[in-house]
Amino acid sequence: MDNPVLVEVSRGTLVESRHRGAVAVVDADGAAVLTLGDVDRPVFPRSAVKALQALPMVEAGAPEQFGFADAELANASASHGGEPMHVAVVAGMLERIGLDCTALACGAHWPGNQGAAHALARAGLTPSALHNNCSGKHAGFLALAVTAGIDPGGYVEPHHPVQRDVRAALEALAGITAAACAIDGCSVPTWALPLTGVAHAFARFATGRGLGPARAAAAARIRAACAQRPELVAGSGRFCTQVMAALGTSVFIKGGAEGVMCAALPEQGLGIAIKCDDGAGRAAEVVAAAVITRLLPDAEAALAGFLRPLLRNWNGLTVGRIAPSAALSQPG
């Protein structure tokens, strides 16, 4: 099945580029509310499921043991820009766990936030694993191991108890066994699931429906933390941060590499999973803005700038725009 064109990128009067993809919107009972394209093909949800990967850590009691509050739970669910606020929260998490940055197995990279990268260079420094966009998630994994009394060594391996717990939580929320496993950018396993399963997981994350009381409470706590500190989930000026800052507790949203975007709408009891065929993040953002606007008409004003973003060149001239295709815009 060929997925439909969901997003068009125009320059002047012509469509210059086109992005195809698939979308699943599912309720907490697993019923599909809206689907576009092939929603049964397994996809790697990548970083879009970081909040779900944090569930076992919260359920195990790490927040109580280490005094993790909203900032720490938001950062454990983050793909952050390596800004000083992000690095400080992760360093604090490690200190409370009794570890340091050498325990992180995510690898180092320059901050995704350009200003933060240049500030680091200006100071004559190079990045550490703390600057890796996944460092908060990894600190969460370490916190789970220490809370559970497990040796954190090898915590990124698929058969380590930490990753077994994470996989079990994901599959339980999605209601389906993973079709395949691969290695993510930060070396942890990423488990392939159909978009319907990923969306179902986010509907359960949104509502707690069908989850035990500890897991439902953990989900609510992580959602509240991200709504309270959205700047820690992505970073300054970034899509997920801005959407959550604008819409508060009514939308949880998180992107992943290769064009994945997931969202939870607690008031509607819905989960959303999006995968762009070509891996384009710019397209996943427009698809998310379009789908959320359709399901949550009150969000329209807040999301207008993300629905049809203008393209400006190095001189600030408007040279084009990105916009939903007819297939995405038309009422389902």
Added chain:
Amino acid sequence: MDNPVLVEVSRGTLVESRHRGAVAVVDADGAAVLTLGDVDRPVFPRSAVKALQALPMVEAGAPEQFGFADAELANASASHGGEPMHVAVVAGMLERIGLDCTALACGAHWPGNQGAAHALARAGLTPSALHNNCSGKHAGFLALAVTAGIDPGGYVEPHHPVQRDVRAALEALAGITAAACAIDGCSVPTWALPLTGVAHAFARFATGRGLGPARAAAAARIRAACAQRPELVAGSGRFCTQVMAALGTSVFIKGGAEGVMCAALPEQGLGIAIKCDDGAGRAAEVVAAAVITRLLPDAEAALAGFLRPLLRNWNGLTVGRIAPSAALSQPG
């Protein structure tokens, strides 16, 4: 017409992302040797035609007037990484023209080369228009204006004599009138042409066939300059630089934004034009490597690393690969 999937991105055992696109390979008489997908739809060739945009400047005698040699002609055809070598060549061009960096209308951006960007930040500096990847092309436009005795003011406007000359050269080489005009990232016009026309233009650029003697000589001179100084056409570690460094005068290749890639094979007398639907540069590189390998079997060893590039994560682990699809790999 739906373009075929040309490139697949795998992670572990699954295809994670897919890139569609179209390819035209045309000879100097305009006969199509190989086509995949819709090659009649107009596309903006963007920076892939910078070497063609430099033709009027060379034909007008700017190299003789200002002492431009290989370095300057390669940089006039470049989307460079803003490395010190690139900035030095452009600054030298402007000095010889009797202008300075304030004459450049391309806008400023941080160097695309990460090391160069961090070095600039480390020195407490911010980028100027010299660091813009298009600064060499703009210096070439200014050189054309001054050589021709035309006021360079407004040289980026579609109706300025510089851009009229550039458009006329492009259309003459492509053998077709542009279907539309839009504004490029550096504020100059970009003219939409079908891929067959763009490929025809590069076949003429490769051979001089059907061009007047001055234009044919200018084309040969620019090709020779880029073969001699490929590091100035893109930059350290970059695809086009590495391909030309490996294959010498037998391949001229230049990428453009939004998944465009063009090449000229002088010995075969062929031009190649590639456009990936979604604008992905990583896909355009693999398509180019596959098409060149098919047309130039001797290039296979030199291009092997570009044909199926491995994906490594932040820890250097191999997590996947990018590879040509069956539609692209099978003999045409």
